[in-house]
Amino acid sequence: MDTTVSSHTPSSKSLVRMLRSGIFKALDILGLPSVLLSTKHGKGTVVLYHGVTSEKGTGIFNYRGKHVHTAAFAKQVAWMHKHYTILPLQELLTHPDLGALPRPPLAITFDDGYRNNYTDAFPILRETHTPATFFITTGFIDGTPLPVDTIEYAADTVEEVVRLGTHLKTLNAQEMRGFLQQVVTDTGRNLQEILNDSPYAPMTWSEMQEMERAGMTFAPHTVTHPILAHLDAQEQKKEIIDSYNTVKEHLDPLAIFAYPNGSKKDYTDDTVSILKEAGFAASLTTQPGVMARHSNMFELPRYTLDGTNDLYRFRLTVVGAR
Numbered sequence: 075m076d077t078t079v080s081s082h083t084p085s086s087k088s089l090v091r092m093l094r095s096g097i098f099k100a101l102d103i104l105g106l107p108s109v110l111l112s113t114k115h116g117k118g119t120v121v122l123y124h125g126v127t128s129e130k131g132t133g134i135f136n137y138r139g140k141h142v143h144t145a146a147f148a149k150q151v152a153w154m155h156k157h158y159t160i161l162p163l164q165e166l167l168t169h170p171d172l173g174a175l176p177r178p179p180l181a182i183t184f185d186d187g188y189r190n191n192y193t194d195a196f197p198i199l200r201e202t203h204t205p206a207t208f209f210i211t212t213g214f215i216d217g218t219p220l221p222v223d224t225i226e227y228a229a230d231t232v233e234e235v236v237r238l239g240t241h242l243k244t245l246n247a248q249e250m251r252g253f254l255q256q257v258v259t260d261t262g263r264n265l266q267e268i269l270n271d272s273p274y275a276p277m278t279w280s281e282m283q284e285m286e287r288a289g290m291t292f293a294p295h296t297v298t299h300p301i302l303a304h305l306d307a308q309e310q311k312k313e314i315i316d317s318y319n320t321v322k323e324h325l326d327p328l329a330i331f332a333y334p335n336g337s338k339k340d341y342t343d344d345t346v347s348i349l350k351e352a353g354f355a356a357s358l359t360t361q362p363g364v365m366a367r368h369s370n371m372f373e374l375p376r377y378t379l380d381g382t383n384d385l386y387r388f389r390l391t392v393v394g395a396r
């Protein structure tokens with residue numbers, strides 16, 4: 075038996091990766107996306123990006139695939155234009171007859187407010203006349219790294235990030251502040267000082283104003299990106315209203331909200347009451363699905379496109395086949 079074979083055998087991890095993309099490719103060739111597209115005509119699809127980057131992932135950076143590659147994003151936008159009518163989010167939510175559109179309607183959203191939304195995504199969106207809505211974590215814009223990114227600055231390995239991140243999600247607001255402070259202190263570095271030179275830098279208000287003039291829209295996404303369900307009603311209200319007011323100081327925001335994290339357990343009935351009282355018309359989750367006429371306006375579904383550099387995987391995610 076040739077013993078050199080083993081050195082050419084893919085690791086189990088890369089084998090899983092190959093198999094997965096092989097399955098996506100097979101489903102795609104079978105025509106699954108086009109079948110799903112035709113049955114969902116008239117219902118609204120909302121997709122969610124976090125970032126677009128041309129930087130090669132090194133070390134921990136982007137290990138979760140939170141930032142889609144710039145070249146992949148350009149292909150994805152072209153594909154969405156071919157198969158959907160891309161509408162501004164506010165039009166998708168208020169359109170009187172989505173079924174009358176030539177192609178199924180879709181809106182593009184970005185959460186959090188990363189600088190690469192401006193440097194990498196915006197040029198492609200502007201070039202292709204593609205509207206998008208950006209949900210802004212206002213404390214991040216003003217210089218405080220997002221909790222998940224703070225952990226990535228501080229950790230040396232993916233395992234450590236996962237461990238710290240799992241712990242983070244169990245904490246209430248006060249505990250989280252203390253925990254993040256400790257994590258930062260332990261590094262011996264000033265993370266706020268290096269934020270603007272890092273891949274996790276935020277956009278500036280003047281960059282967002284330029285995007286707004288080009289037809290992009292903005293909306294609030296809290297101040298510090300907490301899990302709202304871990305906060306009492308008063309703290310939730312402060313996170314929501316303060317971020318809305320801050321965006322209003324610089325831009326003309328939509329009265330639409332996006333829940334941080336966005337799964338069913340990340341917000342409460344209180345959250346919805348606060349939003350309604352403050353005059354919000356709708357809010358978006360990260361629960362996958364398409365909007366129908368009977369959809370709860372404060373629990374709208376979205377397809378998250380993190381980790382979709384592979385175009386097959388992207389298509390199957392957008393049409394809801396995953």
Ligand SMILES: [Zn+2]
Pocket residue numbers: 185186295299333334335
């Ligand atoms: Zn977010």
